[in-house]
Amino acid sequence: MKTAESRRVRDLVYGTFVAEGRAPSIAELARLTNTDASRVRNTLAELAEAHALVLSHDADTVRMAHPFSAAPMAFVLTPRDGHDDRRWWGGCAWDSFGISAALGLDVQIDTACPQCGARISFASGPGTPPPAELAVRFPRPAVQWWDDVVATCTMIRMFCNTDHAERWTLDHAPETGYIADAVTVWRLAGPWYGDRVHPDFQPHTREHNQQLLEDVGLTGPFWRLP
Template sequence: MSNDLNKDVRKFIYDHLYSFAIPPTPEKIMIKFKKDREEIITVLVSLHDDHLIVFDQKIKKIMIAHPFSGIPTSFVVKSSKDMKYYATCAWDSIALHFTLEDDVEVEAYCHYCNDEIRLILSNNQIVLKIPEETIIHFQEPAGKWWDDIMNTCFNTMNYFCSKEHLEKWIQKNPSKAGELVPDDKILVLSQFLYKNKMNLDYVRPSVEQTKEKFNHIGLTGEFWKI
């Protein structure tokens, strides 16, 4: 399968998500590129294997094109153009600001008490956060994220409305204790990994480049080994 077709299909997926907030079906991709089902499924599997999308081969559905979720979630991101998108997790709800290159409003919930959380991002910064004490917790070590990427994204990267509520949640779920990721580091990682996702020639940063970025911003130790 040609690399050009892979690039074109990936771009089409992102353009479709940008315009409609849902991923295209394999059939829609087949029509767009005038290819048969086997060819398009092969491309989607290849994009999945390259960690460029998350494609469920059992149900033949694009589940994730980071930072977009292919299904509804509790992480809702509204753009200045009145589009509403779903992110897979707390991190991706912030990352959509960089992918869309637009001001966004995030609506989410505390993973412990279910109270509403609201953020506004503009000019690569979080300019409003309600409650101000809101934090982000990563449950899974970085080296395990792609072992089960859907579980990682949909279940393990969450907002908490305060450190107190995170601590209460960990008391109930001690095996799920992970790491807090400060806002400044989330913003740097989001820009590093997601800023050029809408570009045809987007290239996913290598493992070595990602390691260097982790180290540069102080994400060190066993949890961040990849």
């Protein structure tokens, strides 16, 4: 991140997601950084260019700051601690594990199987893997993820099991995607997102992230980062 100012805006976006499950508005960011809206827009554009966050189609609001989403997607996260009334939208299966990893928090994850519509609800956390039978389907190879990252996340869904993920693929997008077990995705999300809201976070290099994929056995052309 180029300047202290862009770092400050980035940290405010993440801080608001952590505390309130939402993105701050441009007006809020202008007030909190003691500057004006056009300057905030420029900083947000710079951050989006660096893939540090994702803006809405009209670039007038933050849409995602991975693993957080500002708008409802297929996953809802609730802290296991009943006194903690925060909630988050999980952008995808991977991001849902990522939020738990970034916050170091045990959560209940709620979603639905795209194939059969069954509700899927389970506890997960930094030391608590998801149920072994759950499967996660990645729609497109890593090289294409950021062509439209919101669409990519929207399609990284969780299924009851591998069979349901395979049947869905056959019906909707034959011979595409990659089906992983949820525990593998959970293991990936820990180191991928675990440092995301640390005060001293530094963006991972491509090589670092490629190694994280390899470490959990996600190798080959599908997983080659751009």
